[in-house]
Amino acid sequence: MNPYVVFLLYMVAILGFVALTLLLNKLLGPKPAMTAIKLEPFECGATPVETLNVKAVPAKYYAVAIVFILFDLETVFLFIWALGAQPMTGFMLITFGIFMALLVLILLYVYKARLLEAVTK
DSSP states (O other): OOOOHHHHHHHHHHHHHHHHHHHHHHHHHHOOOOOOOTTOOOOTOOOOOSSSOOOOOHHOOOOOOHHHHHHHHHHHHHHHHHHHOOOOOOHHHHHHHHHHHHHHHHHHHHTTTTHHHHHHH
């Protein structure tokens, strides 16, 4: 059987299962009535202190989150590379060097931009 047909059948089965699950949830699931209490912001069971206690997150935290995700993904790629680089060749060492150089450049950029210092102040 063609691998593309197998993949297509697999995707159809996944999408069908998700659609069936959502449909059954819609038909058989509870239908809560919208009340004033249900529409209040969730405060861990405590009475809300302010009427509008939702504050904007400063933009500097988003930069830290992006850098964290970037380094997290690069760590995962390093594990994948280490598992896939079984016959160690010169090409593999060069790709590893390029990858590590990019990592060091990003780390230097984060250090020079004082990204972490802006968050801790």
